[in-house]
Amino acid sequence: MSPVYNFNAGPAALPKPALEAAQKELLNFNHTGMSVMELSHRSSDYDAVHQQTKQLLKKLMNIPDTHEILFIQGGASLQFAMLPYNLLSSNKIGQYVLTGSWSEKAVKEASFIGETNIAASTKESNYTSIPDLKNVHFSDNDAYVHITSNNTIYGTQWKQFPDLTHAPLVADMSSDILSRSLDVEKFGLIYAGAQKNLGPSGVTVVIAKKEIIDSAQTNHVPTMLRYSTFSKNDSLYNTPPTFGIYLLGKVLEWVESIGGLTKLEEANEEKARVIYETIDENNGFFSGHAEASSRSLMNVTFTLPNEELSKSFLTLAKERGFVGLNGHRSIGGCRASIYNAVPLEACVALRDLMIEFKQAN
Template sequence: MERALNFNAGPAALPLEVLEKAKDEWLNYSGTGMSILEMSHRSPEFESVLNHAKKLLTELLDIPETHEVLFLQGGASLQFSMVPYNLLTEEKRAYYVLTGVWSEKALAEARKLGETITAATAKPKNYTTIPSLDDLQLRADAAYLHITSNNTIYGTQWPSFPDTGSIPLVADMSSDILSRPLDISKFGLIYAGAQKNLGPSGVTVVIIKKDLIREDASHLPAMLNYHTYYKNNSLFNTPPSFAIYLLSLVLEWTKKNGGIAGIEDINRQKAALLYKTIDESDGFYKGHAEKPFRSQMNVTFTLQSEELTRKFLAFAKEEGFKGLNGHRSIGGCRASIYNAIPLAHCEKLADFMLRFKKMN
């Protein structure tokens, strides 16, 4: 079977090597005579899988002992509520930087639970940029500052992160975690739905500073309390076991391919190739994001008319490209080039873009 040229924004492509290993272990994981899908999450075999995933993630991201790794469900969307539930107290206010749709959604959920402040916004510029760090307005009453590190819809990405001092920095990293080195110590909490770079949909990774896990939060629903997962090693209830297993395989693949540094190098090559194709097209293709803030994960662009855009997408589909449609809210085109996308697929896309320009 010929693999699709998959540029979907999420759920996104997984490494072929990972899928092949999962296929080999589908009916019989590690000599148990069972699939991971059939295995008790209380069994030592599965707890070993979970701990292996946690160890690999800690190693690859160089997570310090001050932080804990949790595996949850509900995607980033549930974290929009869990973060303020756990971190926003009555005497504090939550600060949000708006850089796109997902940060807007996170702010909307926080507003239901406490007082919020928009610390900075790129909305007046149609989310083509990231606000200047100098524009951030933080006060001593801040419970945390929330950012979205990469914006899948608009194709922007934070090139560096604000230093918030004693105020916890919270980041939704669903679409660029594991794609570049991070100083985890700068963050109070990082959350990420797995379905971009970490694995399949169904599991959400939370990396949280231990002193933010409140033991006195018993008034919270158990399933919305970070302490519940912390004290139970993410096994309070049945976890998304198969998703965690696949996540562990993706982490093994990442380590085998040079770790974060190796992955970042390839990601930069992929993005540079596509942006070069856009920039040298004499206006035939136009990138959405301002150059200093272009995403290494989501390359967003338009053509000279909606009719030409539709024609581009139709021809791309005929040639085996998947997922190049822009988000339904803004249209246009988008190539999501997460970690698992081979450089060769980006080369094929760049070649197609050049051929289509010549034809039109």
Template sequence: MNVFNFNAGPSALPKAVLEKAQSELLNFKGTGMSVMELSHRSKEYEAVHQSAIDLLKELLRIPDNYQVLFLQGGASLQFSMLPLQFLKEGKIGNYILTGVWSEKALKEAKLIGETQIAASTKESNYTSIPEFSDLSFNKNDAYVHVTSNNTIYGTQWAEFPDITHAPLIADMSSDILSRPLDIEKFGLIYAGAQKNLGPSGVTVAIIRDDLLAENVEHVPTMLRYQTHAESNSLYHTPPTFAIYMLNEVLSWVKDQGGVEAIEKINKQKAKLIYDAIDESEGFYTGHAVKEARSLMNITFNLPSEEQNKVFLAKAKELGFVGLNGHRSVGGCRASTYNAVPLEACIALSDFMNSFRKL
């Protein structure tokens, strides 16, 4: 059966990566073992580990004064880990709310220290991204936190504010590696891998060296960024297979022409589906305002909930997977991450156009 995978995460992986992993599954690099069976201290695995770090630095043009860390616990653990490091007495964790995940990040920070909401679009049901002019800062901000892309509501920051008084920290779980980034705008970027980087199980953090110099003696050892930076993310057994897959995905991105080429294709994919929405004469209604639309998660509704159900049932029959909206908001959602091929988006656009004419 031909399947078009639009799952929001864990999501599609490049077919070429899956095929290579399959071919190496029982005998990695002549070891006679799967990469999952290798010691994380072996030279074969350490080569994979370092390659993944080096490729990410190359693809995102990460400056030398930043470290790449491989962590666990997903972005959800980062919601606690970062305020534990930086939200000290007399400091404020400043959060820009653009969806459920930024709300969850704020909730965890509140358990640790003082927080503030720099701006929020909750009153409009998160259909947009705040204007830079609406952001409210404090001289005592420990950091300013932003969620770059919002999987549930389908909005995305097109540009990021220039923050100079405190580090800008970003959860980029759902759009990292989908477009070029000015890394130097950020003190810390973190991302669960299961959207654009690889399978679930590994979390990438990109952290500036000066933030690693913070006094964190009060923080449990495993929850310190310093611990993982000092050991090249080998302080304890890392998720070796997930990092192996991450390395292969990064190699695939490089083979496609790098992040710039990936962004170009992502724009083509998203345009196909947004055009089907915009040209439907109101049959499909996008959730996000046009200027805030995500290139990764395209959210929309049909005229009624009953028609949503019929659409999703028919789509499933035809091999479209993962088009249901998040359980908290309903509707429909197409997640067009890097590994989703252009052909899948053409097929979905064609289906949407034919369905509304039934």
């Protein structure tokens, strides 16, 4: 069949080698005569998958022994509530930096549970940038400071993270986890839905400092909303999304095979450069939503001179095998989500299509 260029925002492209490995083992995993989906989550065969996936993630992200890796369900949206349930005590404040729709949803959920405050926001500019760290205001009474590291709708991304000593830094990294090197030690807690860079939908990875989990006052919190439930039971308190964790492991094996985060980050920078240069060199026809200093390496958002041209471009793109290029309704235009598994060839093909379309119009 004709090639398909998958720029979906999520669920997103998965590495072909990971899918092919899963396909090969789909009906008979590890000579068990069963699919990994059919194995008991208490079996030794599945336990090997579970442990290897954790160890690979720890190795690739250089996660220190001070942090615990948890596999949870419910997506990042559940973390919007789970986080304050565990960390936001009655005499503390949850600080939120607003950089898009997902951080708005996160603070809304937390406000049902405890006191919150907006430390900084770029909403007034329709989230075209990340706030300057000099303009982020904290309090001595902060329970944590929450950021969204990458904003899929608006195409912005944090380039530097706050250095905090007074409270844990918490990050929703759903759309850029494992896409670049970072110092995990800086963060009290990281959470990420898997469906953009890590694997299929259904798994949420939480990386949390053990001391935060241990010190959480959760006697009033339902069992399945406590981080300690997952920590004490190795994320096996109830049946985890076993196939999702298995496929997450396959994706991590692929990342390791291509040279780890260093090589992946180089590839992501090159993919983004190809498209951003096309936007900049054709300024006036293609216009980026994000300010240059805040541009995301994962989601490239841009508009054309008018809605009619945008529709024509998207129609042509669909005919040529491009999938998922429609921009979010809040800003319109186009969005190319170029997560880890999107190959450079797809970005080059998009560049060529953009140039061709401009020349024809």
